[in-house]
Amino acid sequence: MPGAIYAEGLVKTFGEVRALDGVDIDVPEGTVLGLLGPNGAGKTTTVRVLTTLIRPDSGRAEVAGIDVVKHPNAVRRSIGLSGQFAAIDDLLTGRENLQMVGQLYQLSANDARRRAGELLERFNLADAADRIAKTYSGGMRRRLDLAAALVVSPPVMFMDEPTTGLDPRNRQQLWQVIQELVAGGTTLLLTTQYLEEADHLADTIAVVDHGKVIARGTSDQLKEQTGGEVIEVVVHDREHATTAEEVLRNLGDGDPVFTEHTRRFSVPVAGGAKLLAEVIRELDTRGVEIDDIGLRRPTLDDVFISLTGHATEEEPAGETDQDDAKDSKGSKGSKDAKGRRSGSKAAARKEAS
Template sequence: MPGAIYAEGLLKTFGDVKALDGVDLDVPEGTVLGLLGPNGAGKTTAVRVLTTLLQPDSGKAVVAGVDVLKHPNEVRRSIGLSGQFAAVDEYLTGRENLQMVARLYQLSAKDAKRRAGELLERFHLGDAADRMAKTYSGGMRRRLDLAAALVVSPPVMFMDEPTTGLDPRNRQELWEVIQELVAGGTTLLLTTQYLEEADRLAHDICVIDHGRVIARGTSDQLKAQTGGERIELVVHEREHLATADEVLRGFGKGEGKIEQHTRKLTVPVAGGAKLLAEVIRELDARGVEIDDIGLRRPTLDDVFISLTGHAAEVVEDEPVAKEVTK
């Protein structure tokens, strides 16, 4: 059975640009899929299709067991969406924003008031509930926007780069809210450019670039694709580079790398901390003084660079969608 979010062969073009080029996704119920890639990769277009805001040129999409193309209104009743920019009315208070959304979902005035109060407390906005939203900080607006997306406790959530522009403290707070949602059974598709965010929150990750899914798996599985551990060291004197390289090649499991200008050497290894201790002893015995040494493991940044040839964050914008589902 397909998961709570399922897509097969999604294709969408904007002129000569293929925003989606045969995207397949499958997100099991109660899990988080991290859709990872740079701006312009197709992440936002995928979210727009799955949330009924955009018609694909071809392909299939099912959300919460409902065909997105055949029954868009039913899909909308089962999802929440938090976009890249906080969609709040600046001239309403936080409480009024949430009550308005609740009324749009046809909650009674009494239930709308109750639900707004619950969400304001849950998202730590109680003290600012009766202030106009234009006085809120960026982090507060993001929390209010997320609260609005949860007015009816949807079983499926879409978050499109929810922490973009937030400072580290607000990002951490939002991560904690997201983890609480998933612990409560919510299924989440999360798009992000932040590799640490995907590593922290996602059960599975799809790396997307130029409209295509180029890799998928858990964080550990993707990291394993780039190789295992490596030893990195910085010698104190440049003339010791050759000796240090000779020592490392004796312990390494592949070709090493030397950076002359930084006096840094790197070599892939297998053996963990025990091997690192042996390397240090051998360097000491050979009279090589070091400024820094460490055992490093691959990061998602390493994964992305190895897969695409560039870092995860670029400035290219994704095509703006103009077509909306009727």
């Protein structure tokens, strides 16, 4: 049975750019899927298809058991969305923004006011609740946008890089909010550039590149695909680097990699703590003084480099950003949509007054 978020064979092109090339997704109810990939991989395009903002060229998708193409309005009533950029009204206060969203969802004026107050407290915005939003900092705007996505506690949530621009404290706070939502039964699709975020929040991870899902699994499963453990050594003096490299090559399972400015070697190994002790003894015997040494498992960074050939924040050479290409080709439609949304906001304000 398909999950709360389901997609099969999604294809979407923008001119010569094939943003999605057969994306398959299945997210069980009450779980978190982390959708990861480099810039231009198709993550945001996938979110926009699933949230009915654009139509796929082919393939099918369901959210909360509802076809996103056949019944888009019904899908919209079942989801919350926080996009990459804060979608708030700069001329309203923080409180008015949240009350307006509540009334657009047909909450009573009293319920909208109560819910706005709860969310302002939850996102540390209570002190700025009655300031107009254009005076907010970037991080405050981001938090207000996230609060707006949670006004009605939807059964399915989409968060497109939700913590971009947040400081570490507010990022941790949002992680706690997400965990509480999921514990209450909410299903979440999360795109992020922070691999620590996916490691911390996602039940499963799908790695997207060039519009395709190229790997999926839990964080541990993806790390296991990358290989075994890695020993890292920081030598005290660069003059000992050659000797250290020789020791690590003899005891490791590959060629050591040396980072000049940090004096750090890393080498894949098999043997765990026992081999680590042997490396320490051999370095000591050879007179190599070290500042640090450790054994670690592969990280999601290692997974990305292994699967895609580059880190998440890098854009593949020779590619345009597929999401940027989409925005430029569809900019007129986006402005029209904003205009319609502004009209709805004005109507809601009038009704509230």
